[in-house]
Amino acid sequence: MADANDPGDAASMAENGHTECPCHAIYDEVCQQAARRMERVRELDTGKLIEGTLEWVQKHPGAGVAIAALVGFYIGRIGRR
Numbered sequence: 001m002a003d004a005n006d007p008g009d010a011a012s013m014a015e016n017g018h019t020e021c022p023c024h025a026i027y028d029e030v031c032q033q034a035a036r037r038m039e040r041v042r043e044l045d046t047g048k049l050i051e052g053t054l055e056w057v058q059k060h061p062g063a064g065v066a067i068a069a070l071v072g073f074y075i076g077r078i079g080r081r
Contacts, residue, residue: 057064
């Protein structure tokens with residue numbers, strides 16, 4: 001069992017404000033990637049966005065169908081309210 005004062009304990013690290021945890025680096029990287037992707041999406045016009053989406057769906061048809069089903073499900077759920 002980990003000691004609460006152990007600097008390697010995640011709870012202790014969070015309480016003491018330590019940011020050396022590898023999860024912080026991963027979180028920062030994910031945030032940076034999301035920001036870069038959002039900037040690219042903002043730069044695209046609607047036609048290029050649709051064209052890119054169609055190309056992606058052609059390369060990944062199974063994932064495209066799954067995503068379309070989820071989107072349809074959630075739109076249906078919103079429509080019921």
